Structures are given as C-alpha cells and as structure tokens.
Amino acid sequence: MQGNYNGYPVFKGLQRPLEFMGIRGRFLSYAAGAIGMSFIGFIVFSILIGKLAGFIAMIVLAIAGLITIYVKQRSGLHAKRHDRGIFVYQGLYNH
Template sequence: MGRQYPVYKGLQRPLVFRGFKGKFIYYGVGCLLAGLVTGALVMALVNMYAGVVVLAAIIAGGLIAIAQRQKKGLSDKSRTSAVQVHRVNLTKRGKHVT
C-alpha cells in the first residue's frame, strides 16, 4: 500500500494538505499539471533538457507564488496600509456641523 498523507479538516476550518489550505490546494494541482503538460510539450518539440528546465521552473515558480499568495488569506480582500479618515456629519438643530 502506498504512502498515506494526513488531511486535516476540523469544524469551521479550511481543508489543509501539505501546508496548502482550501482553494490553494486546487491551484497547486493546476500548477503541477500545467508544468507537466508544458514540460512534456517542450521536451517533445525542442529538447529534453530544455523541457526539464521549463517543467521545474513552472512547478517551482507556481508553488512559490501560491504559497506567497496564501499568506494573504483565503479571501481576496484588499488590505491597504493607508490611514482612512471618514467624515462625521453631526446634525445640530437642522444644520450640519463639520
């Protein structure tokens, strides 16, 4: 029987597999498949060594990019570091005080 990898899924928690959470697992699988297909095409059309380089570059680059993107969280919310000031409009006897 092959190796078994633990997959953790707790209550109200995202699926975790080898450090990747939720939707990033699917992004990782897509990156692996894209690297394999592109590497195989380059191996068939150009050169075996060039294909191996392309395959390794796509897989490694994609997984690193996904890991960096995962640090921002599962949802794609914009997080600015700017200070946002909201004006408060108070009404006093029908007139706005600013």
C-alpha cells in the same frame, strides 16, 4: 462530527480547515493547476527542444507556481480586493 436527526446520521463537515502539505483550502486547486501546467510545459518543451529542456521547464514552472501560491496564501485564505473611494451607482432603481 456526526449527529443524529430522527434516526438518520448527519455529518457536520470538516472540523478543521482543509490543508495538504502546507497548502490550504482553495489554493489546493491552484496547486493542482500549477502541477498540471508544469507537465504540459514538459511535453511542449520536450517536443520542441529536447527532454532536458522539458525537464528544466517542468521544474521551473512547478516552482514558480508553488511560490506564487505560498505568497498569495500568506495574505489570507479569504483575502479580497478592497477598493478605496466613493462609488456612485446611478440608474439602479429606474422604473
């Protein structure tokens, strides 16, 4: 959406939530990290054991990372931890 403010174009940002291949918002950076870690796992396992083991490790790490992302994403994009109980903060206003 583009507006106009004193002759200057003003862009209001995305009108829909950011999504790529079913992965939404902040989980896109997690997916990039999971894929990056799978490539690092491929390199490490291919050096230590062999190329087939590296390929298997890459597939397993990528699938595990993406499954973890999809499970966390189901709880909500802005899911936060909710502590239960009464918390007393002492000494906040000592002068």
